[in-house]
Structure formats: structure tokens, C-alpha cells
Amino acid sequence: MHSALLALDWGTSSLRAYRLGPCGRLLERRHLPWGIMNLPRAQCLVKEEETGAAFERALGLACGDWLHADPQLPLIACGMVGSAQGWRETPYLGMPARLDSLATRLERVPRAGATPLHIIAGLIQQGPLPNVMRGEETQVAGVLASLTTAHGSAQDLLICLPGTHSKWVRVQGSEVRHFDSFMTGEIYALLRSHSILGRTMHGTGTHDAQAFGRGVETAASQAGRLGPLSTAFSTRTLGLAGELTASAQADYLSGLLIGHEVAAMASVLRSTEAMPRIVLCGDEALCTRYARALSVLGFETPLQMPAATERGLWHIASLAGLA
Amino acid sequence: MHSALLALDWGTSSLRAYRLGPCGRLLERRHLPWGIMNLPRAQCLVKEEETGAAFERALGLACGDWLHADPQLPLIACGMVGSAQGWRETPYLGMPARLDSLATRLERVPRAGATPLHIIAGLIQQGPLPNVMRGEETQVAGVLASLTTAHGSAQDLLICLPGTHSKWVRVQGSEVRHFDSFMTGEIYALLRSHSILGRTMHGTGTHDAQAFGRGVETAASQAGRLGPLSTAFSTRTLGLAGELTASAQADYLSGLLIGHEVAAMASVLRSTEAMPRIVLCGDEALCTRYARALSVLGFETPLQMPAATERGLWHIASLAGLA
Numbered sequence: 001m002h003s004a005l006l007a008l009d010w011g012t013s014s015l016r017a018y019r020l021g022p023c024g025r026l027l028e029r030r031h032l033p034w035g036i037m038n039l040p041r042a043q044c045l046v047k048e049e050e051t052g053a054a055f056e057r058a059l060g061l062a063c064g065d066w067l068h069a070d071p072q073l074p075l076i077a078c079g080m081v082g083s084a085q086g087w088r089e090t091p092y093l094g095m096p097a098r099l100d101s102l103a104t105r106l107e108r109v110p111r112a113g114a115t116p117l118h119i120i121a122g123l124i125q126q127g128p129l130p131n132v133m134r135g136e137e138t139q140v141a142g143v144l145a146s147l148t149t150a151h152g153s154a155q156d157l158l159i160c161l162p163g164t165h166s167k168w169v170r171v172q173g174s175e176v177r178h179f180d181s182f183m184t185g186e187i188y189a190l191l192r193s194h195s196i197l198g199r200t201m202h203g204t205g206t207h208d209a210q211a212f213g214r215g216v217e218t219a220a221s222q223a224g225r226l227g228p229l230s231t232a233f234s235t236r237t238l239g240l241a242g243e244l245t246a247s248a249q250a251d252y253l254s255g256l257l258i259g260h261e262v263a264a265m266a267s268v269l270r271s272t273e274a275m276p277r278i279v280l281c282g283d284e285a286l287c288t289r290y291a292r293a294l295s296v297l298g299f300e301t302p303l304q305m306p307a308a309t310e311r312g313l314w315h316i317a318s319l320a321g322l323a
Numbered sequence: 324m325h326s327a328l329l330a331l332d333w334g335t336s337s338l339r340a341y342r343l344g345p346c347g348r349l350l351e352r353r354h355l356p357w358g359i360m361n362l363p364r365a366q367c368l369v370k371e372e373e374t375g376a377a378f379e380r381a382l383g384l385a386c387g388d389w390l391h392a393d394p395q396l397p398l399i400a401c402g403m404v405g406s407a408q409g410w411r412e413t414p415y416l417g418m419p420a421r422l423d424s425l426a427t428r429l430e431r432v433p434r435a436g437a438t439p440l441h442i443i444a445g446l447i448q449q450g451p452l453p454n455v456m457r458g459e460e461t462q463v464a465g466v467l468a469s470l471t472t473a474h475g476s477a478q479d480l481l482i483c484l485p486g487t488h489s490k491w492v493r494v495q496g497s498e499v500r501h502f503d504s505f506m507t508g509e510i511y512a513l514l515r516s517h518s519i520l521g522r523t524m525h526g527t528g529t530h531d532a533q534a535f536g537r538g539v540e541t542a543a544s545q546a547g548r549l550g551p552l553s554t555a556f557s558t559r560t561l562g563l564a565g566e567l568t569a570s571a572q573a574d575y576l577s578g579l580l581i582g583h584e585v586a587a588m589a590s591v592l593r594s595t596e597a598m599p600r601i602v603l604c605g606d607e608a609l610c611t612r613y614a615r616a617l618s619v620l621g622f623e624t625p626l627q628m629p630a631a632t633e634r635g636l637w638h639i640a641s642l643a644g645l646a
Contacts, residue, residue: 124564126564128541128546129541129546129554129557129560129561130561130563130564130566131556131557131560132560132563165519165556180549181553181560182549182552183518183552183553183555183556184552186519187510187513187514187552190510190514190517190518191513193517194513194516194517195506195510195513196488196509218451218452223451225587225590226503226588226591227550227551227583227584227587228550228551228552229506229507229510229551229580229583229584229587230503230504230505230584230587231452232506232510233488233504233505233506234452234453237454237455237504238452238453240453240455241447241449241453243453257552260552261550261553264548264549264552264553265549267548268549
């Protein structure tokens, strides 16, 4: 089947490339470690590269064969590639945001003798504590496009996007109204790799669901009211007291932190009138953990939506007349 | 003046040695980087050292001159030197605890041809989330000894000991009833050194009191209800929005985290009947930060007590008949 769009999810630590056919059908996908902070080096020593040369090289190495086979293939990208450290800084879209308007403000980056790259803007939420996203807006667009197709129109939704910096995005009437960020994934990795808690942990490579559930329940309990700065220490003290094996400690800590995140969202939602529908999308194993925590905290079973990023990239490219 | 006691506060990352005279008067003090995880190496290659040889070497290098001048000088120590990774594992004292009983359970470590070392036990609090301390019990003993001398008897107290893992210790009727731990200091250091937040921070070496206060107020405000996993990200987003300079970000983050810790303690205390007197002891600059956060959270001005460690070491040695 012939290609209709080359769609990129280009983040800080990795590059995901999707070759999409007519109607956005996924033909092929690749996952490379060439995030914007980790671009492949030139083969020979280059003194001063032109802006974009390293990005062009990564693109060529990742999907040069696709571009060679179809030199007119349109290109679209989302993520940190549009940040100040990316290929071209792309101004944020303000909040509240109708995501279809992302299609009218693509940043067009010319490429010598080739089709240009179109970068999707991120979102910025002004206020006492500003908030930003780059990449997640495209996942949300993918969720909304799928739900609109499937159910006629998007309802009142709370879309949870777990990851290094997880996002909770409130959508009402097809408009993004608010979002919150949590550094849960990054702080978990830091505590495992660099803190005193990591010293007593032994990895087994398998998920210890019981230890994870215990962590979530602790965060949600009366004992969790002092917050993660305090409860995290119990990973060590339960070990010292002989109540948590070394191999269970990482999953217990994961449950604690995800539990605190979900409990914080629950406490905010309980003070609002109507409970929105929860949608989870992202890495499957991580979504399973969040679904478990949502269940412990009394939420209804969330809708899980895989492949939101490539759907969002296709949807925005279609609206812009690229695909 | 002649020496009466060699008192050691021997932790994970440093060794503090105090030469005390009659009545516990401080004659001399030394601060060395030889924590139990960082003992000085042997001059020549030693294949298999006897247990304790590296500790003996550190002690000799730190205060060999004091011991040489008075070979009968009694020795007492508190801290991680009594842990499984220390010179000799010293069993914890259970809770609730009368600290004077620490004097009757000193762990006696013989030293060839020299006076033995006496190690003070830490405290363990059993329960759904166990908790431990090693070293802080001696600071608390020092606070209680000073207050008893000054005011007749210790009142209902909440003693805050800021540090890598800060402790909040509730004392009623001279008995330690409960304590909580927070990993605030360690998590702050991790976020500065290893997270995305550290990338945009520029240190100036001076304390930015305004940025610190802003962090505390954010944690204490409605915006802080999502907790530190969420608010920490505002260190970055306020920078991106041009509302927080690179040089202000570290102190803002410090204020956020200490603010969340103090706010968590405040929320627990508000549900109890009587407000205890707050006592702060530890590093002076850190105590000033905590005093500021306590003030923002509506606490009365805390009593600040320096030199609690050496007073506690002296008090316990005196009760044990060592000094």
C-alpha cells in the first residue's frame, strides 16, 4: 500500500516514526533512541553545523528509505522537536484550546530539495502556576478524533497520559479546558537510581502486583496523608523491619507515587459537581498500573486508548490538507 | 582544661568529634568527611581487614592526638555507626521511649589496649509504616536535658530536626511518643542534580529569600493541593513563562518542598486538640528556612536550640557513669 504521511513523535529521549497509508492506516513504525537531546553524531568531524543538520541526519537515518521511495511524502511531527532545544521553536497555543486549530498553525521548516517538516504547537496554560505540554496535545487530538468517530461527539473527559511527566487533561465540549502535570515518572526513576531507597532494591524484571497494590493503598490511606516526601521513606523502613523484600521494593515505591498522584486528582475531582469519564493512553504496562490505582481510589474503569499519537498526527495533518 | 569525654556524631557522610570538659563544656570540635560510607583507606594495601579496622583508623586520624594526650578518655558515639553498615550493629530501642533508658543499653565495642567505644541505640517505631532514627534520638535527649535544666521539666513538644531525612518528634511527659520522617533534603538534592529542573537552574551561592518564600506560599496555597509531585514542575514552567529567573529556581524549589513538608505536619496537627511547642534544631541556615515555613503556615515562633547533639551525648554519657 502506498504511503500517505510520514508522522513523527519526536521527544527528548526518543524518536518514533510512523509510515501511514490512506485513511491513516499504520503501515510501519520505528522506535529510535534519537531524542532531541541525543541526536546521532556526524560520521566525520564537523566544526559548526548548520541549524537543523543533526535533525536532518537523524531523520535520514530513521526513515531515509521511506523518503527515498516517495520523495513527495508529507511530513508532520509533534513533541519537543518544537521546543527551544528542538529543530525549530514553535510558539505554544494558549488555553482554553480547540485542538483543531493546531492544524492552522503548523510551523513549516523547509528542507533543502525535499518536502518541508510541519511541527505541531504545544499548549501553554497561564496562571499562578503555568503549565506546558509538547506532544501530549497530539495524543489528546487523537483521542478526541477517535471518540468523535465512534460516539458522535466527545463527552466531558479527563484524559490521563502517564509518563516521565504525566498529564491529566480536562476536555469539555471538544475544548481543552485545563491540565495538570506530575513529575511522578522522573521522581520514581531518580529515587530508584540515585537515592538511599535504591540501595536496598533488587530488580527481578517481573512486575510484583501485590507490592504495587500495597503502595497504592498506603498512599490512599490515612497513613498517606503526610504525602510522598514522607511515605517514600517507608520503602526503606518496611525493608529494615523485614516486612518488604528487596525484590518488592521498586514496585511498592511505584505504587506509592502513582497512588499519591491519583489520590491528589481524586481529592480535586471530589470537590467538583460531575465526575468526568476517564481515558488512559500511553505505554500499555504503565496504563495498567494507573488503571489499578484508579480502581483503588474509587474511579470507574477507565477507557484505554492505544495508538492515540499516530491518530492525532494523522487527524491534524488531514485537517491541514497535508494527507 | 582537661578532657572528660570524647563524643562522636558518626553519620553516613560525616564524622563530628567533640572534646568535652567537666560539665560537658565544649573544648574543641572537628568535622571530618569520614562518614561510615566514606572511611579513610589504609596507607598500604590490606587484603582482608578485621572488622572495625577502618573505623579505628578514622578515629585515630580524627582525634588520635586527643586520645594520646589522655589514654583513659571515655568514648561515646551516636548515629549510623550503630547500623548494620557501621562499626557494630546496635539494636534499636522500641517506642514509646524514655530516652534516659538509652544510657542503660549502650553497645560496648572493645578497642585493643584502649578505652572501649559506647554506641547509643537508635529508635524504631513499629506500625503499618515503621520508622527509624539513628542519631536524632541523641539530639532529642540533648533538647530535653537543656529544657529540663532551664524550665524544670519538658512540656508537650514537637521537635523538628531538618536534614537529608528530616524528623518530627513528638515528646509528651519526657517520653518520645511518635515520630515522622520526610525525605525532603534528599529529594531536593536529587531534583537539583539529576532532574530536568536542574538544567535551567543557575546557582548564585546566596540565599534568595523571596524565591524561597514564594515556594512555601505556593505549597501552602490552593495551588499546592496536588502535592509536591505536581508543584515541583512549576519550577520549570515559571522559568519558561519568564516569571522565575534561573538564579531563583533552586530556592523556589527548596521553599516548595519544605512548604509541603510543613503543610503536611500542620494538617495533621490541626486535627489534634492542643498545639505543642515547636523546637527546631540542626544546621542554622536550614533551621532558618524551616522557621520561615513554620511562620507562613501559621505556627508560633519555634524555639531554636543549637548544639543539641553534643548536649545529648554528654547527658547520656553522664547517666551511664562514663563522664
